[in-house]
Amino acid sequence: MLTIGTLARRTGTKVQTIRYYEQIRLMPEPGRTSGGQRRYGEAELDRLAFIRHSRQLGFSLEAIRELLDLSDHPEKSCEEADRIARRQLRQVEQRMERLEALRTELARMVQECSGGSTSDCRVLDVLRDHSECLTAHDEIGA
Template structure:
């Protein structure tokens, strides 16, 4: 049996985060010691590892909820899990494209700055005048 602190260390999660996952129903309520402290077994360790890994891959908590549900029903079709992963991949690719455009623009700003006074700073100038941008970047970059 693991305490919450041990579980946290093993999974690289903060203690509060574990309690938060329990609160929002992502992890089941665990057993308790006589004094009321949480005690975890291996299934909870696996489940939390799954969650953390999915988070590292950028899945939202809602997506993870779905994935966990699929994982709990081995007889269901794999198609849904596949769709979720494809959706996530698509999102990542969109973000990559946006970030690449941002990098281009930022590089140009930084390169053109000659280091004088702010009155003729390229960085500030570009920010003032969108028409100086070569790329489109309507969406916020993140």
């Protein structure tokens, strides 16, 4: 029987985060001691590891909920899991493209800065006037 702290240490999760996952029903309600403390088994450890690893790969909690459901039903087709992973891959690729555009723009801003006073700072100039940008970056939240 594992305490919540042990589970946290073994998976690199904060104790509050585990309780949060329980609250949103991503983790099951575990058994309790007579004093009311949570006690977990190996299955819960595996489930939490799955969640954390998926989070590290950038999956949303909703996507993870679907993936866990698929994982719990071995008879289901793998297609759905594949679809979710492909969607995540696309999102990562799109974010990378956006970041690449930002990187270019920021590098140019920084390079052109002469180091004088802010009255003729290239960094501020570019921020003031979008038309100075060579690359497009129309959406917020890279």
